[in-house]
Amino acid sequence: MLFRVDVAAAEPLADQIAAQVRGGILRGDLAPGERLPAARELADVLDVNLHTVLRAYAKLRDEELIELRRGRGAVIRADADAARLRLVELARQFVGEARRQGLADAEMLAIVREAQP
């Protein structure tokens, strides 16, 4: 599993790290039960703040992709669903693009409804 973050990018570092883990699950690089690097170690080798990594891991826990347990570190959940994650990723891109175009929520929902065959 390769983590790469760009300190010059506009996207916050925590979001970049979370996106790497999501990508890893999507590609199958990170299988259920796989352990993520310890937050302290990842922060050290990427030369970022420990709280940045902890924020990324907390985000992934809230998305029900990883489990955080004291002493056991961060582990990919057994029910981390790569297929659903793919949809979530697409939705994220769709919402991001729609926001850039200045669409309101109701307009976005209308587009999703129209997309149905």
Added chain:
Amino acid sequence: MNRPRTLAAIVLTWLPAAVTAATWASWSDRLPGRMATHWSGTGPADGFSSSSGFGAAMLITGVVAGVAGIVAAGRAGQRFWLGLAGAVAGSTAGIWVCTATATLDNPADPRLGWRLLYFVAGLAWGAVVALAAGPSPAGVQPPPETVAPLDLAPTERAAWSTTLRAPALLASMAVAAIVVVVVAAVGQAPIWPVVVVPLAAALVFGRVRVTADRRGLRLTAGLLNLPFKTIPLAEITGVEATEIEPLEWGGWGYRVTPGRAALVLRRGPGLVVHQSNGRRFAVTLDDPRTPGALLSALLARSA
């Protein structure tokens, strides 16, 4: 490969077994049923075995060493193992000749004395075999696959890690531990402490975390969280992704052979790291290119 020299080395590896077979055949009618096979110092013999059983054991060891010699001779970078096969073959024939001649010379009170030199000469036979084989054939190995460095922007930071699991190693260590426990329980109590060896091996190598990042390459015992092999980035001169042939690296498991070390869990793709002290370290990985590319990029950045 230099065929005449390799063939000569193979013949020399088999010679000790031939000596054992020939001398055994010519001495068998004069050897007693039980012969002295163990001495402590220069005194009288203190251990005896069946002559036919001992002769067979020495002959079989010589033949196995001969077969190992053929296997080693056919492969690149195996001169150390060919020499070792020669030393094993020679020393077992040496043991046979010195014990048998001691018994033949004085069946009532066999003494080893100067005959120990047969054994020493047998050990030295390994060097004769290695010299006969000459230098390891070069260019037989496929050229290493060079890893293109990862396109890392100056503002980018990257780290790679994976976890290796070795169920086969865990299972064999469990079997070894059970064997030791059973043998110890049925009366060989002094071997109890030996059970530590398979348990420690299982703890260290059962799950290994491999990381490649700005620190360099690092192998950590996953169950103990203990780094047992670290190669700092500053000591890495090059990396290659290649096919790991376990026999070329000394077998399966954590192997240390002259000039190199390796963690070999299976045959297949692996990462080879060249160190500034001339040593090489290999580890089997499903995807050696990603850590290879990352280390190349980090090396280029630090250069």
